[in-house]
Amino acid sequence: ASLEMYVDLLPQMPKVLGYSLKYGRPAPTHLTIGMYQKKWKFHRDLPVTTVFAFGTSAESATFPGPTIEALQGVPLWVTWENHLPDRHILPWDPTVPVAIPRAGGVPTVVHLHGGVHPPQSDGHANAWFTAGFRERGPTWTTPTYAYPNAQSPGGVLWYHDHALGLTRANLLAGLLGAYVIRNPAAEAPLGLPCGDALDRVLVLADRSFYADGSLYMNCTGDNPGVHPQWQPEYFGDAVTVNGKAWPFLPVARRRYRFRIINASNARFFNLSLSNGLPFHVIGSDASYLPRPVAVTHLLVAVAEAFDVVVDFSESSEAELEVVNTAPYPYPDGDSPDHLTGKVMKFVVAPARLWDDHSRVPARLLDYVKVAEEEAAQRRYIVMYEYEDEATGNPTHLYINGKRPEDPATETPRAGTTEVWEVINLTADNHPLHLHLATFQAVRVRGLVELEEFKRCMERLNDAARCGVARHAVGEEVAVPEHERTWKNVVKLAPGFVTTVVVKFLMVDTGRAYPFDAAAEPGYVYHCHILDHEDNAMIRPLKLIR
Ligand code: C2O
């Protein structure tokens, strides 16, 4: 029997301030946030579930973790502590590149997704550590990470585990949380809905459960002969929002702001409201849009974020479901069923309780335009999938045909702009994520005579020699208006070349954080389908001075 929908109230995750107030003025602060094994109730009728959760204490740890509230220009230090037990609660696979501590324990390391910070604070996959820092990975340097928060407000960031080969299991277990950067002086004039009740984070994640409440993750894999546990994509049959399966939220007849994060392992969401009410998109990933864009359907890739306003006063219905229509895998998989086709429900109060003085302004925060011509470099980045000859099942995925441990080939100069032509030779859409950098897709163009191009690429692994320019003359697809801002995740349509303008930001943090670009361990870029990232669609990104 499946769980009844809309019986649990949407939780508000605990809020942790990423600054202190000294004489009324914001000042830098230092937080200690731990990872704990906890019991979590995902649904009224489901027994409690053992999870891994972030919290400032074991008692307060939640799934997802507390929302960290930072201020633009006010640095924050976080000491991330691992209090996890010796054994993982989920199966994992020793045949993918994976952190294996000698003395047991669960390796973890925390990455602030969308953050602009020094490489030592980036949560490199090999900078993992076990409980009490008993064992540390080869690129571990410090227990305390520095987040300068020098970047713009808008959208939403999130922090999550990034341990080598364990990211899919550690996130599935619950090691993720939201992070908001605000600039009250710049944002107040926008007049958007604000305050904890009206400006809310929605963390979406699909999960499967055993009848006893425990998290289900496949433990045999699709290719047991090659990988005893790894499977190409994890899909759960329940949709959770802020740690509850299909919750509901009572709302007033007014505007609300929702910062939506897709924290699933592999599932895309194509969200719409059952009565056709629009989402007014005001930001994506960690930036505002220059102007709001109203859409009825919002396609949210894995790890992608959208910042939206919904005006419930426009609703004639008392109840609105959030519906999902994205096939899985995206775009050519199965359609969601009656379970994964539903996300949550809003229950609109019958009367207008107070005046709504918020608005969606015609102009939001402006951003610098991209100049493709000014790019210092043009690179080809190619997504490959490899299959088992006998079964035809995927065995692993690579970027540029290279292993994660192969020497860095992407070594941009700090502060420069580059053009990346990202070529997707697989059948799936891969959400590409770059650490540190921020980017905009400017063109999406189909590859013609794809099979011929693929065969050449399999032989030579060289886009220029295989005549990519001759092949990239197919159908041109417009980048949606509401994705035209500085992004940190970009969807890559299969069989297309996506042209992306990438800015490699300087970590401009004053003297407190000398920018040491040469310092180990550098950054990474990868597909954010966690099962792909772990095996092994991830490459180093090393900035040079
Ligand atoms: Cu959201 Cu490399 O991570």
Ligand code: CU
């Ligand atoms: Cu992928």
